Amino acid sequence: MPWRNRTLPWTLALLLPLACKEPEVAAVQNRAQQAQAALGEARAHLANGQAPAALTALKRAATAAPDSAEPYLLMADAHLMNNNMGAAIMSLKQAEALIPGTDPTIQKQLSELYLSNGNTQEALTILTTLRDSRLLTEADTLGLARFQAREGQIEAAFATLESVLRDSPDDPEAKAMEAEVLLMKGDELLAANLMDKLLQQNPAHTSARLLRARYFLVNGVPQMAEADLQAVEGKDARRADVIMLRARALLAQGRATDAEATLKPLVDAEPQNAEALAWMAETVLAQGRRADSLTLVDRALQFRPRLARALYVRGRAQEEANDKKGAEESYRFALSAEPRFAPAHSRLWRLYLQTERKVDAYSALERLLALSEASQEEKVALAKLSAQLQTQVARATKLIDEALKREPDNTEYQEVKKALLALAPKPEKKKPTGPIIIRGGRR
Structure with missing residues (x-):
C-alpha cells in the first residue's frame, strides 16, 4: 500500500514533510540561508570599516543568490569604502539589471557616485531624466535645481523650480530654493529680500534659516549666522546639517572649544558620520591639537575615502606643519572628489x-x-x-x-x-564739427 494512503500517527505526519522534501527545494533553501548568513557577515564587516572582508562575504552571497540585487547594492558601499568609485558604479548597475523597470533609488545613488567622481554631466542626465519621468520627489527636484544652479545652469535651475511652483506657487521649500538660486545668480538683494519675507511669514522655516545663515557666513558676519541657527527649534535643531553649520559659525568666531562641544553629541551618536568627524577634526585643529585632528581625519576617510572636507582638513594640518606641497596636493585631491568645494x-x-x-x-x-x-x-x-x-x-x-x-x-x-x-579706456576727444578756418599769412 502506498505510503500516502496509510494512516500515520500524528507525530510521524508532522515529521514526514521535513524528511521528504524535494532535493531541489532543500537546495534552494540552503542557498538562501547561505546568502542571508553571508549578507549578515558583510554588514558586520561594513559597520567595522572592513571593506575587503565585506567584499569576500558579498561575493559568496551573490553566488548563493544570483537573482538578488542586495549583494550588489552592498558591494557598492564596500567599493566606496575601498575608494574604488568605478567598481561601485559597476555594482550599482549590476543591481539595477536584476530589478525590473527603472529603480529611482538606484538611479539617484548612481547620480551621487557620478557627481562624487566629477562626472557632473552624467549625474545631471540621470536626474533630469528622472525629473521628466516624474520619478523624483519634491525634495529631490529641488536638489536638482540647486545642482543645476551650482553648475552655472541658472535658467535650467529656474525651469526645474517652475515644475514645483506650478503646482504649489507658495511652497515655502521651493521659495527658499528660489532664494538660493538667486544668490548663485548674483542677485543678492532679491535673494535677501525673499529670505527675509519667508522668515517673516514663518519664523520656524528651517530651510530659509539655514540659507540665510550660510549667506551671513560667506559675508563675514558669523554672529548673525549663529543667531539664525539658534532660532531653529525642535527636532530640526538636532539635525546633523544644523549642528555642523552651527559649528562652522562658532569656528568663524574663533570659538573652537564651543564648536567641539556642539559637535560631540553628534559624533557620539553617529560614530560613522564622516562629515561630522571631519568637522570635529577641524575644530580640534583650530585648538592646536594637530595629532588628534589627523586621527579624526583618518577615521572620517575610513568611512568615506574621498570626503572633501576631511582631505581639506588634512591640507590645513599640513600647512600648519609648513608642508606647503603636501597641503596643495591634499586640496587638489579634495577638489578632484568635489570640484565645487x-x-x-x-x-x-x-x-x-x-x-x-x-x-x-x-x-x-x-x-x-x-x-x-x-x-x-x-x-x-x-x-x-x-x-x-x-x-x-x-x-x-x-x-x-x-x-x-x-x-x-x-x-x-x-x-x-x-x-x-x-x-580704464580714456574718453576720446571730440572732433570739431564746425567749419574749418585756414589762416594764412601774407606773402
Whole structure:
C-alpha cells in the first residue's frame, strides 16, 4: 500500500514533510540561508570599516543568490569604502539589471557616485531624466535645481523650480530654493529680500534659516549666522546639517572649544558620520591639537575615502606643519572628489600667491566668485589681481566699488580702485564739427 494512503500517527505526519522534501527545494533553501548568513557577515564587516572582508562575504552571497540585487547594492558601499568609485558604479548597475523597470533609488545613488567622481554631466542626465519621468520627489527636484544652479545652469535651475511652483506657487521649500538660486545668480538683494519675507511669514522655516545663515557666513558676519541657527527649534535643531553649520559659525568666531562641544553629541551618536568627524577634526585643529585632528581625519576617510572636507582638513594640518606641497596636493585631491568645494579653493589661491602664481590664484578666486562663496577679502583680492593682470577690469571695478561702499576709508581698497581707473579706456576727444578756418599769412 502506498505510503500516502496509510494512516500515520500524528507525530510521524508532522515529521514526514521535513524528511521528504524535494532535493531541489532543500537546495534552494540552503542557498538562501547561505546568502542571508553571508549578507549578515558583510554588514558586520561594513559597520567595522572592513571593506575587503565585506567584499569576500558579498561575493559568496551573490553566488548563493544570483537573482538578488542586495549583494550588489552592498558591494557598492564596500567599493566606496575601498575608494574604488568605478567598481561601485559597476555594482550599482549590476543591481539595477536584476530589478525590473527603472529603480529611482538606484538611479539617484548612481547620480551621487557620478557627481562624487566629477562626472557632473552624467549625474545631471540621470536626474533630469528622472525629473521628466516624474520619478523624483519634491525634495529631490529641488536638489536638482540647486545642482543645476551650482553648475552655472541658472535658467535650467529656474525651469526645474517652475515644475514645483506650478503646482504649489507658495511652497515655502521651493521659495527658499528660489532664494538660493538667486544668490548663485548674483542677485543678492532679491535673494535677501525673499529670505527675509519667508522668515517673516514663518519664523520656524528651517530651510530659509539655514540659507540665510550660510549667506551671513560667506559675508563675514558669523554672529548673525549663529543667531539664525539658534532660532531653529525642535527636532530640526538636532539635525546633523544644523549642528555642523552651527559649528562652522562658532569656528568663524574663533570659538573652537564651543564648536567641539556642539559637535560631540553628534559624533557620539553617529560614530560613522564622516562629515561630522571631519568637522570635529577641524575644530580640534583650530585648538592646536594637530595629532588628534589627523586621527579624526583618518577615521572620517575610513568611512568615506574621498570626503572633501576631511582631505581639506588634512591640507590645513599640513600647512600648519609648513608642508606647503603636501597641503596643495591634499586640496587638489579634495577638489578632484568635489570640484565645487569652496574651502579648498579658498586655501589654494593663498598658496598660489605665496609662490607668485598669480594666474592660478586668479582662477581659484574666479571659481569662488562663480560659486557665490567669495568673501569680501576674496572679492578684493580678485579685483587687485585683475588690476595686476589687466583683465576683467569692469567686473573688478564693480567688486571694489562694493567694498568701498562698506569701508570708504580703506586705503587698500582705494589703491586698488586707483589702479583699475588707470586701466580704464580714456574718453576720446571730440572732433570739431564746425567749419574749418585756414589762416594764412601774407606773402
